[in-house]
Amino acid sequence: MPEITYREALRHAMAEEIERDPNVVLLGEEVAEYDGAYKVTEGLWKRFGDKRVCDTPISEAAFIGMGIGASMLGLRPVMELMFWSFSTVAWDQIVNNAGMVRYMSGGLIHCPIVIRGPANGGTNVGATHSHTPENWIANVPGLKVVCPATAYDAKGLLKSAIRDNDPVMFMENTLLYGEKWEVPNEEYLIPLGVADLKRSGTDVSLIAHGRAALTALKAAEILAAEHDIHADVLDLRSIRPLDEEAILQTVRKTHRAVLIEENKPFCGVDAQIAATIQEKCFDDLDAPVLRISAIDAPAIYSPELERRQLPRPSDIVAKVLSIC
């Protein structure tokens, strides 16, 4: 199978959907003539033209709201936020309009919109540019949120997100854009709400999403090689809808769980996962569910220290050893 980057996988997904459905339009800052701040949309403007790939002013509230309004009319806008951190200036449009209009209209309206872009720390761009709002979004019934960790997942999930008739918040990671994975040439879709067991073990369940899932895989290798501890690594992929069954299954198998995320700990996604596991696997657990999140402070600039602020394989190994 050919290897392509996470960035290319996203691009191919968008190109395929643009060709497939005339209602799909890409909008965002620098997505067209500049080829995308992170080159995710590179070449798409030249290929599909002004109508399908369109640069916006720096007006997130207005252009996200515009996309929502257009989606009510049947368009399928795929909006790029240069950083998900900038969703803070469009927060009302996302939560109250995309999130609530279907409900408040008694189901008369739906918003087939995708809002995508990177949501990660680790690039030394400072606290305001390093938010990971998947937990805020997942708190809102009416919104969906997806955090792919690999090129394969990114492509399959983005295509599903674009075809989904509900608003899907698609969170990528600038640290992964250049990473390569095997991705088939044939078309495929990955449904939202289906987790992926990326490594199968017996002794402990490492549950994560986004880049943290890759960190967990590295930790699992170390655990196997150096400690003869064999971990299940479950990548949630989709946060809402959530594959709760897969979570409970792996825990029922290993009886131990360590949750890893790059978000801040308080009310992070893993708080929800831990609460669910202890409630539904109470008698299966041989140890408390443990969590590893970013060190609980705004993202620090200093490159050395920000590397330290996010979960590292060694942090996971240490946690696992504390319960195995």
Add this chain to the structure above:
Amino acid sequence: MPEITYREALRHAMAEEIERDPNVVLLGEEVAEYDGAYKVTEGLWKRFGDKRVCDTPISEAAFIGMGIGASMLGLRPVMELMFWSFSTVAWDQIVNNAGMVRYMSGGLIHCPIVIRGPANGGTNVGATHSHTPENWIANVPGLKVVCPATAYDAKGLLKSAIRDNDPVMFMENTLLYGEKWEVPNEEYLIPLGVADLKRSGTDVSLIAHGRAALTALKAAEILAAEHDIHADVLDLRSIRPLDEEAILQTVRKTHRAVLIEENKPFCGVDAQIAATIQEKCFDDLDAPVLRISAIDAPAIYSPELERRQLPRPSDIVAKVLSIC
């Protein structure tokens, strides 16, 4: 002790702090000449004048940001959001400016600002007006969040919040404004980060915040009267800082916990509490930590049904009976 309303308690707290500190200023929509949309600031404009109590245009992003900027210069703005739901249009200012400027300046700047207003459902004002963002806020290191359930707590906590040198998000409840509690005439303060055991029992811990704490008290009475089950009722009062010790203590005493909140379940504050309890009281628990939240949908308008959407005493009783 005299009984006063939750609304009056807040008003007295602000009046006392205005008199005490010339840097305290109240700003918000309709807080001055109109006496407050919910009459919380009634009479303060007449009493203290234009300088100290000031009406703003409907520009939350600008006036919240203005308050943050002024607080950097040493003012202590107490900003009213007519509804905390409207924080969505000021989200960037709250999270990135109030929340991050101290950190990004290496501690050179601090923001002694209070942003207060009602954050609750249950009043049939629809999905966009019924948000309870305490979990979103508490996710942000740099911000503090407080949710008083009684007039006594509201006054003591608001005075502490105004004197606090960090940004404090103060979340009230329109359903409580008219309720009365005993409040002493003498000045008192309630520190942030200290929970309140509002009822002492032996069999189960009901842990809640905001109005849900009062619902828990009602449930505790029913449990005692009809089921001879005696519950601890712990009111968190402050979400960040959080009185984790008090949480662990009550659970170590009763070995069972039911968490109640009016927020939506996914990544609600109680997800964090449940995750913490199972981790730190793993061997103390005789049953899984259970949660009761709002029914997981945007706030419905229909009055009958919205009453049903929020946790009721009977819901708590049923949950408790399932583990006692």
Add this chain to the structure above:
Amino acid sequence: MDPVTTCEFASAPINANLQPADKIRLLREMLRVRRFEQASLKHYQAGKMGGFLHLYIGQESVAVGACSLMGPNDHVITAYRDHGHALAVGMSMNECMAELFGKVTGCSKGKGGSMHYFAPDKNYWGGHGIVGGQTPLGLGLAYGLKYKGLTGSALCFMGDGAVNQGCFYESLNMAALWNLPVIYIIENNGYSMGTSLARSSAYASCLAERAAGFGIDWDSFNGEHIYAVRAKIQTAIERAHTLSRPTVLEIATYRYYGHSVADAKHKIYRSEEEIERYKQLHDPIQIFKNQLSEEGLLTESQYDELDESVLREVEECVAFAEASPLPSEASITEDVYYEVDHQTAAGRTGRHFFND
């Protein structure tokens, strides 16, 4: 504002070309709004509904005049003071009253309430509670129309207080930059809640003039006469249809009741005299009633008949609302996700709701 004495806009083609029956219908529509809201007020006070009730009474000429101009691709979106626009686009009193009563027969199945009426089939996109929040949505409707190659427009209504929400200016810039056929209609009733225009906004000659800085055509006028409203908005619609250019219109109007029914102080922040003066001299229904009798199209008794037929419709809608059932408890989690409601494949993978 000065009353419109004789209407210079009667001769505007869009009005001159009206048939007598059309003119009567305009009056009838305004009466429908007023009588519907008077009934809703009565039943609100009788405790039949919850939440807020923002009455449009006094402003009827704006919504009715504007919506009377809508063609197949002209769309409407507004704020929470939305009953007038809803009835004006042709929504039934039944679904509107039932919504206020929180009944499943309501236009939003009792889920939206007074602030959240919707009727996409009538090009009516709500009903929005967050001040200014609808302005980017209106932009999106215009963008969608243009994208689909349709000749139409998006009429986005907003209040004089809403002009101080920033997303409105972001929207103006994009509308001008991209030539989008959106028409922002500022219904300037002089107050945002208890705050007079002078205490909430700084401006040159008027609020609409702020559009000039974005190179957008704008106009400001007295909206008490429905002919004026129709003539001015028609110009904007033609600009949208022929040039795909935006317009900002500021229409002077007045609300007789408080901001919402909960607004106890509305006779304190404005004088009784002011309210009375508007009712006496500037009432859009009275003014148009007189216009029609001057035109020899309406006698007193014909007016009374018209009013009675409207009152009967109102009575019926109240009875309908009363008799309608509440939404079921199970319906609380319906209409959240399209895919779940329709039980598509996408709606069946993973967990969507998280109680227990």
Add this chain to the structure above:
Amino acid sequence: MDPVTTCEFASAPINANLQPADKIRLLREMLRVRRFEQASLKHYQAGKMGGFLHLYIGQESVAVGACSLMGPNDHVITAYRDHGHALAVGMSMNECMAELFGKVTGCSKGKGGSMHYFAPDKNYWGGHGIVGGQTPLGLGLAYGLKYKGLTGSALCFMGDGAVNQGCFYESLNMAALWNLPVIYIIENNGYSMGTSLARSSAYASCLAERAAGFGIDWDSFNGEHIYAVRAKIQTAIERAHTLSRPTVLEIATYRYYGHSVADAKHKIYRSEEEIERYKQLHDPIQIFKNQLSEEGLLTESQYDELDESVLREVEECVAFAEASPLPSEASITEDVYYEVDHQTAAGRTGRHFFND
């Protein structure tokens, strides 16, 4: 834009009253910015720092001219392209370079980086990464000054792309309505990232004219000559000091490098010729250097000395940054909460951090 040939602003009192030494200092400050940033670029490319690096080179006359006018109660706040303003208010090259290197000796202890320089003691409030997010903060500085009864102003810098963030207009309305002494300075360098002004903004004659709709005084001018910048901004500062009124200024300027160092395409979305033209004809340092030699205040050799002394300062700051220690791991959770850092009573009740 046309080059400023002879400077009509030399005679403006604020410039005419300058002592020769002051004029040399202005040139020196501009040189400090340029040489500092050239060094930062070199070390960025050598991998000594992370994140973004937005260079101000080409725009020096704006920050240096503006900050040279600051009195005790005049404050400055800007966006992420903030090195120029930081050095212009008197921050040391050491603390600025160390911040880029992520060292504990940096102005923000290595926690803010290039976009987040701060020096409240010098009335410098950052350094803000969210486009437009600083505009309400600037309003707040002005509000705070007025509240405290101080005669001062808040100079809030922003880019030409930032004018399309809504909170800017909300801020303009409040500034005008409340007579707040804030001065919004739009540094129009023609591009927001890869987007030219024409592709991002719709306007009448210029961006600043948007202020007219709020009844705010505005001006738009070429900022390549520091005398022009000082004369025009001084007028706004006097308006702020004497009338407590806001101003919006649009200053035409140009950045020689890409949006950030990561901007590989900046010679594609604009032509090499354009860049060269600005360097040759509109360079603020060259222009002022020539001005001073015309005034007989500076010889070539004096200029070279000046430049060398600046280069020595730059060398020293790099050595300082290199030699400085990194922040400690423990410091990651410092500077989050004032009360915790100071271990006050409030900082000791309850849990503030939630790892494990």
